[in-house]
Amino acid sequence: MDYPTVREKLNKIDRIELANLPTPVYGLNKVSRELGKNIWIKRDDFTGTEMSGNKVRKLEFSIAQALKEEADVLITAGGIQSNHARATAAAAARLGLKSHLVLNISAPPKTEGNYLLDKMLGAEITLLDENGDITLSQKMEQVADEYRANGYKPYIIPVGASNGVGNFGYLNTVREIIEQEEKLGVTFDTIVCAVGSGGTYSGLYLGNKIFEAGKKIVGITVCDNKDYFTKVCGTIVDQTLGLLGEGPDEDKDFTFIDGYKGLGYAISKEDELRFIASIAAKEGIILDPVYTGKAFYGLYNEVKKGTFDSCKNILFIHTGGQYGLFPKQEQIAEVL
Numbered sequence: 225m226d227y228p229t230v231r232e233k234l235n236k237i238d239r240i241e242l243a244n245l246p247t248p249v250y251g252l253n254k255v256s257r258e259l260g261k262n263i264w265i266k267r268d269d270f271t272g273t274e275m276s277g278n279k280v281r282k283l284e285f286s287i288a289q290a291l292k293e294e295a296d297v298l299i300t301a302g303g304i305q306s307n308h309a310r311a312t313a314a315a316a317a318r319l320g321l322k323s324h325l326v327l328n329i330s331a332p333p334k335t336e337g338n339y340l341l342d343k344m345l346g347a348e349i350t351l352l353d354e355n356g357d358i359t360l361s362q363k364m365e366q367v368a369d370e371y372r373a374n375g376y377k378p379y380i381i382p383v384g385a386s387n388g389v390g391n392f393g394y395l396n397t398v399r400e401i402i403e404q405e406e407k408l409g410v411t412f413d414t415i416v417c418a419v420g421s422g423g424t425y426s427g428l429y430l431g432n433k434i435f436e437a438g439k440k441i442v443g444i445t446v447c448d449n450k451d452y453f454t455k456v457c458g459t460i461v462d463q464t465l466g467l468l469g470e471g472p473d474e475d476k477d478f479t480f481i482d483g484y485k486g487l488g489y490a491i492s493k494e495d496e497l498r499f500i501a502s503i504a505a506k507e508g509i510i511l512d513p514v515y516t517g518k519a520f521y522g523l524y525n526e527v528k529k530g531t532f533d534s535c536k537n538i539l540f541i542h543t544g545g546q547y548g549l550f551p552k553q554e555q556i557a558e559v560l
């Protein structure tokens with residue numbers, strides 16, 4: 225792959241501006257002292273308020289594509305507390321588009337957290353138990369057909385906007401980090417993020433190659449496992465390369481760490497919540513219980529175990545998600 229040419233092609237990909245960029249980067253002094261390792265944080269939770277976290281970086285590209293195709297309805301899916309679904313609803317409202325969210329539930333949901341915001345943002349919502357006989361993706365297709373039959377032009381954004389197009393958001397993040405390194409006078413040898421649907425990791429991984437940044441990109445899985453994400457991220461990376469007119473990446477070398485999913489996706493254990501509260505009190509940073517809380521807990525424990533012994537400066541990406549704390553407020557209050 226001729227990286228300078230690919231970088232030029234990347235500059236020409238359609239994008240709309242939705243995120244507040246660049247997001248701040250700074251050192252976590254107390255955690256670094258405690259661990260004897262330089263731990264830095266990039267506050268991608270500062271990309272916005274309604275359109276916040278990692279999702280908005282991806283939506284800048286997914287929605288640009290939707291607008292190019294003259295779509296008037298954005299359809300997406302996720303869990304009942306999906307940050308991505310809420311960010312999509314907010315972006316649609318801002319741009320004068322309709323939004324329709326297909327949300328996975330196992331029991332009747334309370335109107336709280338992101339689900340409350342989805343409703344406030346005017347999204348149409350279809351609730352679905354994915355353990356039934358239809359998947360979220362199939363339901364999105366059905367919903368899209370119904371809109372088409374009524375004269376609309378729907379555009380489907382997959383779960384987490386984790387596909388070739390959405391991936392462009394995190395390719396550019398690597399360029400942003402390189403610029404910040406120059407200003408800060410530091411080189412991050414390692415970047416760590418949570419892995420939920422694989423898009424953030426895939427973007428950082430491919431961005432690292434395209435910008436020849438030479439970093440180790442480490443993903444901490446908060447659902448599924450290494451084997452699953454090796455396949456998922458492989459597909460996303462190759463889709464993105466395809467959109468850039470390149471062939472597949474022939475020597476993928478992903479680094480995923482399992483073991484921090486805890487009781488399961490979006491289910492919290494007491495020790496995770498206690499850890500989130502301790503970081504809040506120590507560093508003034510609120511992590512979320514579903515993604516960044518588990519991933520940072522993983523990083524913290526793995527540094528203690530020696531997994532990161534060869535790394536000097538580690539950058540953790542705070543990908544947002546704090547609204548997910550509120551549906552767990554009673555459980556959190558119990559550990560304080």
Ligand SMILES: Cc1ncc(COP(=O)(O)O)c(C=O)c1O
Pocket residue numbers: 277278306307308384386418419420421422423424425512515516543544545546
């Ligand atoms: C706050 C937050 N952090 C991290 C992730 C994981 O990112 P990705 O889905 O790109 O793997 C998600 C979504 O899944 C998220 O909402």
